[in-house]
Amino acid sequence: xxxxxxxxxxxxxxxxxxxxxxxxxxxxxxxxxxxxxxxxxxxxxxxxxxxxxxxxxxxxxxxxxxxxxxxxxxxxxxxxxxxxxxxxxxxxxxxxxxxxxxxxxxxxxxxxxxxxxxxx
Numbered sequence: 001x002x003x004x005x006x007x008x009x010x011x012x013x014x015x016x017x018x019x020x021x022x023x024x025x026x027x028x029x030x031x032x033x034x035x036x037x038x039x040x041x042x043x044x045x046x047x048x049x050x051x052x053x054x055x056x057x058x059x060x061x062x063x064x065x066x067x068x069x070x071x072x073x074x075x076x077x078x079x080x081x082x083x084x085x086x087x088x089x090x091x092x093x094x095x096x097x098x099x100x101x102x103x104x105x106x107x108x109x110x111x112x113x114x115x116x117x118x119x120x
Contacts, residue, residue, distance in 0.1 A: 035072050 044065065051057030075082070086094060 035068070 020111070047061050051061055074099060089114065
């Protein structure tokens, strides 16, 4: 992602891409881990544990979850307009930026893990 290396899929013709898309269609529901993945679920469970027996805090947590779900719905519904607004260059730039951020996070996680191991 960060280096913009062209994948094999980009060099295939349209018929092959459509056939590959049909074969791999079941993978797409798994493409939203930031919204409903292990990190989001763990954070929700921890926050609910901290807010135990305090209805006001639980109501705030439920409100935040509803707000994130509504924001996700708005972004997903407007994705085609966002894509048109970004254009090809913007999409490529955003993809590369996300690759750099993902790489930086991965490196930071490794560094944090090494620090914990060396201290312990």
